[in-house]
Amino acid sequence: MVTIPAEPGTKVEQDPRLGSRPTQTIKIKDSKSYSAFRVFNGIAIIVICLVTLYPFMNIIAQSFSSEGYINAGQVNLIPRGFNVTTFEVVMSDSMFWRNYANTVIYTVVATAIAMVLTTCFAYALSKRHLKGRSFFIGLAVFTMFFNGGLIPNYVLINAMGFTNTIWAIVLPNAISVFNLLVMKAFFENFSQELEEAAEIDGLTTYGILWRIVIPLSKAVMATMILFYAVSFWNAWFQAFLYLDRRELYPVTVYLRNLLAGATGTEQMGGAAGEGTQIASNVQSVTMLLTTLPIICLYPFLQKYFVRGIMLGSVKA
Structure with a gap:
């Protein structure tokens, strides 16, 4: 232990751990x-x-x-000629709120299913003693580059009776291989000694996963929830492909039809003047209504988002 004596005229602080001996405060300046x-x-x-x-x-x-x-191209960062006609027309339509509720249901159910499947699969793949581990990892990675194609997928969904049901939305993309690999890397860095101690205490494999691993993996879990929720919230093509009834559409399909002109202003009760206003800013309104809920959710998950990605990619 080296003690730096206090120089004359230097401010001296008393360290309670060193008794009455003075210590010198040294401030290092940045270069x-x-x-x-x-x-x-x-x-x-x-x-x-x-x-x-x-x-x-x-x-x-x-x-x-x-x-x-x-x-006229005169709108930059500040609204000019304040107008909420498009918002009023869109939000006064009962079908808009029906489709918005569908989006919430689809997102919650799909995210829950995806988290259960991805977590279980990733935890199993993280165990190096698992027989056939390399085969399952290769099979998962293979699906990142090759798939059955649009027509075979449609035939499969139709043959299983999922058309015009929630299952056509929530099941086909239940596991994202990218999210799976991130969670696998995170679980591989998990303390093996802690799991062995839990096993000695009598916990089964599922007990270790649900009572030990998951409570200590809040960072990566929150990150995956954010990834899946954003993906399912913004998805529209599968609903457009497999759903034929308007009352089953998510809000993204509703706004897509509005943007494409499939839903006219007369059908929503708009006049000719309102139709001109809607045509001018319908794109910005639809983008704002679609992204606003996710933007409001992100600040609550930001710290977990950064921490989960880093912990899943750095070897201990």
Whole structure:
């Protein structure tokens, strides 16, 4: 142990662990190059944030602007000619809320099923003593590059009787291979000694998974929930392909039809003037209504998102 004597005129602090002996407080200053790097890094992050936020702010401004300013290209970051006609027409339609509720149900059910299947599969693949482990990993990776194709998938879903049911939405993409590999890497770094201690205490394999592993894996679990929820929330093609009844559509298909002109303003009770306004900013309104719930959810999962990705990719 080395004690630095206090120099005359130096501020001296008392360390309670050292009794009455004085200790010297030393402040290390950053080098000029490191200070310059911090300034440059801060400026770069601010510029990247502004570039990232600009398109979204422009979409918000256009969604609340009137048709004349939008067509003239005069809307930038601030709404001009404040107008909510498109919002009123879209949100006054009962079918919009019906489809929005469908989206919530599809997302919750699909995410729950995907998390159960992905977690169990990833935990099994993380065990190096599993017989046939390489085969199952290769089979999972193979599906990332090759699939049966659109027509065989449609024939399969139709033959199983899933057409016009929730199962056509929640089952075909229940396991994402990318998410599976991330969770597998995370579980491989899990403490083997802790699992062995739980096994000695009498827990079965499923007991170790549900009572030990999952409670200690909140970071990667929250990350996977976010990945799956965003994926299922934004999905529209499978619903467009397998669902024929409008009352079963998710909101993404409803807004897609509105954007494509499949749902006319007259059908929703709009007048000719409203139709012109809707045509001018329907794209920005649909994008805002679709992404807003996920944007509101992300801040609550951000810390788990960063931590889960890092812990699943760094070897201990």
